[in-house]
Amino acid sequence: MSTASAGPADLAEEFMERRTPLQRIQGVLHKYPYLSPLIVLLVAVVIFYLLNSRFLLPQNLSFVTQQTVVVGTLAIAQTLVILTAGIDLSIGAATTLAQMMMANLAVFATASNVLPFAGQNPYLAIAAGIGVGVLTGALNGFLIVRLNLPPFIVTLGTLSIFTALTLIFFKARTIQNKEMPDPMKWLGNTFQIGEFQLLYGVIVMLLMYAIVGYVLKNTAWGLHVYAVGDDPNAAELSGISTKRVIFSVYVVSGLIIGIAAWLTIGRVGSASPNPDPLLNLDTITAVVIGGTSLFGGRGTLIGTLIGALIITVVQNGLSLAGLDQAYRVLAVGILVIAAVAIDQWIRKVKA
Amino acid sequence: MTATTTVTPVVQGVNLVKTFGRVVALDGADLELYPGEVLAVVGDNGAGKSTLIKCFSGAHIPDAGEMFVNGERVEFKSTNEARRHGVETVFQTLAVAPALDIASNLYLGREERKSGFLGSAFRMLDKKRMREESAAHLKSLGISTLQNITQAVETLSGGQRQAVAVARAAAFGSQVIILDEPTAALGVNESARVLKMIQDLRDRGLSVILISHNMPQVFEVADRIQVARLGKRAAVVTPQTHTMNDVVAIMTGAMTVPVEEQQLTPVT
Numbered sequence: 337m338s339t340a341s342a343g344p345a346d347l348a349e350e351f352m353e354r355r356t357p358l359q360r361i362q363g364v365l366h367k368y369p370y371l372s373p374l375i376v377l378l379v380a381v382v383i384f385y386l387l388n389s390r391f392l393l394p395q396n397l398s399f400v401t402q403q404t405v406v407v408g409t410l411a412i413a414q415t416l417v418i419l420t421a422g423i424d425l426s427i428g429a430a431t432t433l434a435q436m437m438m439a440n441l442a443v444f445a446t447a448s449n450v451l452p453f454a455g456q457n458p459y460l461a462i463a464a465g466i467g468v469g470v471l472t473g474a475l476n477g478f479l480i481v482r483l484n485l486p487p488f489i490v491t492l493g494t495l496s497i498f499t500a501l502t503l504i505f506f507k508a509r510t511i512q513n514k515e516m517p518d519p520m521k522w523l524g525n526t527f528q529i530g531e532f533q534l535l536y537g538v539i540v541m542l543l544m545y546a547i548v549g550y551v552l553k554n555t556a557w558g559l560h561v562y563a564v565g566d567d568p569n570a571a572e573l574s575g576i577s578t579k580r581v582i583f584s585v586y587v588v589s590g591l592i593i594g595i596a597a598w599l600t601i602g603r604v605g606s607a608s609p610n611p612d613p614l615l616n617l618d619t620i621t622a623v624v625i626g627g628t629s630l631f632g633g634r635g636t637l638i639g640t641l642i643g644a645l646i647i648t649v650v651q652n653g654l655s656l657a658g659l660d661q662a663y664r665v666l667a668v669g670i671l672v673i674a675a676v677a678i679d680q681w682i683r684k685v686k687a
Numbered sequence: 688m689t690a691t692t693t694v695t696p697v698v699q700g701v702n703l704v705k706t707f708g709r710v711v712a713l714d715g716a717d718l719e720l721y722p723g724e725v726l727a728v729v730g731d732n733g734a735g736k737s738t739l740i741k742c743f744s745g746a747h748i749p750d751a752g753e754m755f756v757n758g759e760r761v762e763f764k765s766t767n768e769a770r771r772h773g774v775e776t777v778f779q780t781l782a783v784a785p786a787l788d789i790a791s792n793l794y795l796g797r798e799e800r801k802s803g804f805l806g807s808a809f810r811m812l813d814k815k816r817m818r819e820e821s822a823a824h825l826k827s828l829g830i831s832t833l834q835n836i837t838q839a840v841e842t843l844s845g846g847q848r849q850a851v852a853v854a855r856a857a858a859f860g861s862q863v864i865i866l867d868e869p870t871a872a873l874g875v876n877e878s879a880r881v882l883k884m885i886q887d888l889r890d891r892g893l894s895v896i897l898i899s900h901n902m903p904q905v906f907e908v909a910d911r912i913q914v915a916r917l918g919k920r921a922a923v924v925t926p927q928t929h930t931m932n933d934v935v936a937i938m939t940g941a942m943t944v945p946v947e948e949q950q951l952t953p954v955t
Contacts, residue, residue: 554811554814555809555810555812556800556812559787559791563791567784570780570782570783571796573744573780574782574784575766575767575770575796575797633784
C-alpha cells in the first residue's frame with residue numbers, strides 16, 4: 337500500500353514543503369507561542385528607550401521588575417487556571433483576603449477572637465494567610481468540579497464573597513507599615529547587583545515560574561492540565577480524571593495566591609482591604625498577551641512572564657515619556673485583541 | 688450452525704439496558720465476541736451500537752445486565768477499568784488531545800514515569816522512553832506517515848490522527864480493540880489502510896469489534912456481523928450466508944432471521 341502510493345505522495349510532499357513565508361511564521365509561532373509577545377516586549381523597550389533614555393537605567397529597570405512582582409506572581413496562578421479553559425475573576429479579592437488575614441494575625445491582638453495565635457508569631461500569620469489562599473482556591477475548585485458550574489460564574493461570585501469576607505472580618509482598617517513585624521515585609525527587602533536593585537520578592541517570583549514551568553512540562557500532572565484544557569472529553573476517555581485535575585489546579589493556584597499575598601505586603605509595605613481594581617484584569621491580560629489561549633490547552637509560563645513584563649514596561653515607559661496613562665490602557669487593549677487574533681490564526685496551522 | 692461450543696467469549700454482554708432519561712438506548716442487548724475474530728456491529732442511527740460498545744469501553748455504565756471478560760463478571764466504571772482488562776477503544780471522536788504531540792497522545796492517561804522516587808512521588812515523565820517506544824509502536828504497525836513523534840496532533844491529517852488513535856489502542860490492547868466508525872471521516876486510501884490494520888490486529892490474535900455504516904467495508908473484514916435494532920440484537924450473520932441487502936433488511940426490520948440460521952458461535 338505504502339509503496340504503491342510512494343510516488344504521488346512524494347510529489348505531494350514536495351509541494352507541501354513549499355510553504356509561503358506567512359505559513360512558515362505561523363508554523364514557528366505554533367511551536368513557540370511566546371515569540372510574538374517577546375517581539376512586542378523588545379519593540380516596546382526600544383521605543384521607550386528612544387522616547388527617554390532613562391528607561392534603560394538600572395534604577396528604572398529595577399523599578400520595572402518590582403512593579404511586575406505582584407501581577408507576575410498572580411499571573412502564574414491565572415495561567416494554570418486558563419490552561420484548563422477556566423478563568424479566575426476572584427484572584428485579586430482572594431489575594432486581599434489572604435493578605436488581610438496575614439497582616440491582622442501578625443499585628444492585631446483584637447483578631448484573637450478569630451484565632452488564638454494572633455499578634456504573637458508572624459510566621460504563623462504568614463502560614464495562615466497562605467492557608468487562606470489555598471482555601472479560596474479549594475472553594476473555587478469545589479464549586480466548579482462538584483456543582484459543575486462554569487468557572488466564570490463561580491469566580492464572579494467568589495469575587496464578591498471574598499471581598500465581603502475581607503470587610504466583615506477585618507473591617508476597613510489598613511495595617512500600616514510601622515505596625516507590621518519584619519518577617520511580613522521580608523520579601524520587600526532588596527539587594528544590590530551593581531546598580532541594579534533586586535527585590536527578594538522578584539527572586540521568589542522567578543523561582544515560582546521556574547518550578548511551575550518545570551512541573552507543567554515534565555510531570556504527568558502538567559501534561560494532564562494541558563490535556564484537560566485542550567479537550568476535556570478526550571482527556572476523560574483517555575482515563576484522566578478531569579475533575580481531579582481541575583480541582584488540583586485551583587488548589588495550586590490558591591497556594592500561589594497565598595504566596596502572592598505575602599509578596600504584596602512586602603512590596604507595598606502595608607495591607608489595605610481595598611484590592612487594586614485592575615489586578616484581576618491585569619493577570620488575565622498578562623496571560624493572554626503572553627500567548628496562552630483562553631480556550632485552554634495551549635500556552636507557556638514564560639509567555640505569561642513576558643506578558644506581565646509588557647504591562648509594566650508600557651506603564652513605566654509611558655510615565656517616563658510624560659505621556660498619559662490612558663495610552664497604557666489603549667495599548668494593553670490593542671495588545672489583548674491582537675494576541676487573541678494571533679492565537680486564533682495559529683490554531684489553524686497545518687504541518 | 689454448530690449447535691454448542693466450548694469457546695468462552697473474550698467479551699460478553701447479557702441483557703444490557705441503558706437509558707438516558709426517557710430515551711432507551713439499550714433494551715436488553717446481547718453481544719459475544721470470540722477470540723481472534725472481527726465482529727462488526729451495524730445498525731440504523733439510534734439502534735444502540737455506540738451505546739453498546741461504550742459499555743464495554745467503560746465510557747457508559749449499563750443500568751442493568753451483565754458483562755463478562757473471559758467468562759469473569761466485570762463492572763466497568765471508567766475507561767481505565769476496561770483498559771486494565773485489556774479492552775481498548777478507538778472512539779468516534781478519537782479522544783486525542785490536539786495540542787499535544789503524538790507521543791504524549793499515545794501515552795495519555797498512562798504515562799511512563801521515571802523510575803524511583805521522582806516517578807512515584809512527583810510523577811516525573813520519562814519522555815525519552817515514551818518517544819522511543821511510540822516510534823517503535825508506530826513502526827510495528829506499519830504506520831510510516833508519522834515520522835516526527837513530537838509533532839502536535841492538530842497538525843496531522845484526518846487519516847494520520849486516526850492512525851494515532853488506532854496505534855494507541857493497538858499498543859496497549861492485550862485482548863480486545865473496539866473501533867467506533869473508524870473510517871467515517873476518511874478517504875478511500877486512508878480507509879483501506881485502517882481496514883488493513885484491523886486485519887493485522889486480528890492476525891496478531893486480538894479480537895476486534897468494528898462499528899461501521901459502510902457495508903462493503905464490513906463485508907470485507909468482518910467474520911461475523913451483529914445487526915442492532917431498537918436497542919436489541921436483531922441477528923448475527925456472516926458475510927458468507929447473507930448479502931448486504933439482507934443485512935439492510937434486518938436493520939430496518941423488513942427481514943428476520945431465525946435463531947438456528949444465525950451465527951451465534953465463532954466461525955470455524
